[in-house]
Amino acid sequence: xxxxxxxxxxTGLHGIGSVxxxxxxxxxxxxxxxxxxxxxxxxxxxxxxxxxVSKAEARQVKLSSVSPSxxxxxxxxxxxxxxxxVELILSESVAVLRAVPxxxxxxxxLGFVCANAGIDQSNVGDETTVLLLPRxxxxxxxxxxxxxxxxxxxxxxxxxxxxxxxPWRMGTVNVALGAAGMPVLIDRRGEEDLFGRCxxxxxxxxxxxxxxxxxxxxxxxxxxxxxxxxxxxxxxxAPQQASTLIRPIGEDLFQ
Amino acid sequence: xxxxxxxxxxTGLHGIGSVxxxxxxxxxxxxxxxxxxxxxxxxxxxxxxxxxVSKAEARQVKLSSVSPSxxxxxxxxxxxxxxxxVELILSESVAVLRAVPxxxxxxxxLGFVCANAGIDQSNVGDETTVLLLPRxxxxxxxxxxxxxxxxxxxxxxxxxxxxxxxPWRMGTVNVALGAAGMPVLIDRRGEEDLFGRCxxxxxxxxxxxxxxxxxxxxxxxxxxxxxxxxxxxxxxxAPQQASTLIRPIGEDLFQ
Numbered sequence: 001x002x003x004x005x006x007x008x009x010x011t012g013l014h015g016i017g018s019v020x021x022x023x024x025x026x027x028x029x030x031x032x033x034x035x036x037x038x039x040x041x042x043x044x045x046x047x048x049x050x051x052x053v054s055k056a057e058a059r060q061v062k063l064s065s066v067s068p069s070x071x072x073x074x075x076x077x078x079x080x081x082x083x084x085x086v087e088l089i090l091s092e093s094v095a096v097l098r099a100v101p102x103x104x105x106x107x108x109x110l111g112f113v114c115a116n117a118g119i120d121q122s123n124v125g126d127e128t129t130v131l132l133l134p135r136x137x138x139x140x141x142x143x144x145x146x147x148x149x150x151x152x153x154x155x156x157x158x159x160x161x162x163x164x165x166x167p168w169r170m171g172t173v174n175v176a177l178g179a180a181g182m183p184v185l186i187d188r189r190g191e192e193d194l195f196g197r198c199x200x201x202x203x204x205x206x207x208x209x210x211x212x213x214x215x216x217x218x219x220x221x222x223x224x225x226x227x228x229x230x231x232x233x234x235x236x237x238a239p240q241q242a243s244t245l246i247r248p249i250g251e252d253l254f255q
Numbered sequence: 256x257x258x259x260x261x262x263x264x265x266t267g268l269h270g271i272g273s274v275x276x277x278x279x280x281x282x283x284x285x286x287x288x289x290x291x292x293x294x295x296x297x298x299x300x301x302x303x304x305x306x307x308v309s310k311a312e313a314r315q316v317k318l319s320s321v322s323p324s325x326x327x328x329x330x331x332x333x334x335x336x337x338x339x340x341v342e343l344i345l346s347e348s349v350a351v352l353r354a355v356p357x358x359x360x361x362x363x364x365l366g367f368v369c370a371n372a373g374i375d376q377s378n379v380g381d382e383t384t385v386l387l388l389p390r391x392x393x394x395x396x397x398x399x400x401x402x403x404x405x406x407x408x409x410x411x412x413x414x415x416x417x418x419x420x421x422p423w424r425m426g427t428v429n430v431a432l433g434a435a436g437m438p439v440l441i442d443r444r445g446e447e448d449l450f451g452r453c454x455x456x457x458x459x460x461x462x463x464x465x466x467x468x469x470x471x472x473x474x475x476x477x478x479x480x481x482x483x484x485x486x487x488x489x490x491x492x493a494p495q496q497a498s499t500l501i502r503p504i505g506e507d508l509f510q
Contacts, residue, residue, distance in 0.1 A: 006266065006267045006269070007472070008265040008468075008472055009264055010263040010265070011261065011262045012262070168367075168501070169430065170440055171458040171460030171463070172458065173428075173460050185425050185426045203427065205424060205428050206426075208428050209468065209470050210471065212463070212467035213263075213468030215459075216263055216468060216488065225261075232265075233471065245425050246424065247423050247425050
């Protein structure tokens with residue numbers, strides 16, 4: 001297992017422009033790769049911000065179309081949030097973990113624990129529109145990968161990233177919402193260290209590290225660079241879905 | 256504020272070899288940078304694995320020197336761990352957050368919440384020796400930075416990294432234990448998005464993202480590459496210590 005190499009290059013894919021519902025994001029990514037002179041090779045990775053995937057997949061919701069339930073009105077009061085957004089958060093979630101002023105943390109229907117069910121109110125271009133997470137980020141990643149393969153022959157792995165907060169640490173870091181074509185969790189338990197002893201409890205969330213690295217080049221405030229190309233990784237393990245990175249309920253060792 | 260660039264290069268610094276108590280780690284890093292042809296420039300970052308910092312700082316402890324307290328014996332029974340290691344974990348911690356078979360999660364005296372107080376049993380070369388975290392990782396980073404500046408004129412930022420587990424996600428990702436010479440938490444609240452609206456609640460843990468990216472090149476199992484060089488970031492904000500990334504007790508929004 002060699003997930004690492006001597007040198008890694010992370011290159012922003014510019015010129016993708018605004019993405020709208022129904023846009024052919026795979027073609028936009030492929031064009032951006034060509035413009036950057038980055039014809040995909042084996043073990044390349046393309047990381048794509050969730051925002052543009054959601055937009056292309058028409059996950060925009062007009063707030064004027066949302067009628068808050070009594071529960072949403074109650075939680076909106078607790079959290080001082082727009083009740084229509086709370087209604088959308090609830091409809092995207094299976095459990096509310098924390099509701100205090102300014103904060104609503106839930107378990108998303110896809111299993112992720114995050115603030116506001118990943119619903120995004122910035123960078124959508126219309127004050128009264130919000131953006132939900134893709135319905136199936138692993139499926140979205142696989143579909144993008146297949147389209148890139150059809151275009152280029154060799155397919156990069158595809159990671160769909162989003163920025164998540166962390167319980168005990170300040171600030172957000174990008175994680176892998178969706179993945180295709182690469183391992184996401186590398187189990188090093190049983191591998192030997194330099195002194196021939198087995199490593200203990202070392203499972204490495206490689207796809208989350210790739211997402212975090214991609215985030216350094218994507219930035220946050222601008223839509224100018226919603227995708228990056230990463231070259232220099234290698235792996236021999238089978239591909240996994242990013243859902244592998246979600247800790248099963250009941251196995252949470254920190255709670 | 257421009258924390259990101261079009262292209263980022265992450266290069267492993269090889270040939271550092273085994274590190275022992277009292278070794279001049281700064282000189283070893285400087286030699287490795289020179290061998291790699293990477294004379295530091297402004298906004299370069301050198302990320303160093305905690306393990307080699309701890310070794311150079313003589314944070315090894317022989318288990319035979321440790322006498323477990325009654326509390327350590329009790330927790331060792333609960334967690335099925337070596338009572339001497341539990342004693343060391345307790346001596347490095349201010350609070351026990353979780354103790355079940357195989358798992359002991361504490362708040363480290365430095366504020367970090369992590370498994371086993373960051374105590375490392377692998378890759379130390381002696382079955383009965385364990386390795387504690389550096390006493391002052393931010394100070395260690397600053398000291399390395401000053402030594403590199405004395406050697407090269409221009410100093411890279413220095414990040415000391417360790418791999419941490421996460422509550423709701425599987426696997427470990429590298430985070431920044433110590434930092435010098437760069438901002439670690441970038442507050443983008445108030446910045447405008449592409450449509451002129453203010454971004455909401457976007458504080459980016461840039462130093463943790465750098466640590467995660469560095470981890471992709473460091474790998475885990477080998478001591479062959481305990482440091483990496485990162486070029487292509489830029490920033491205008493003032494440097495911060497990595498302790499800035501520790502969420503204050505009582506402000507934890509997820510608990």
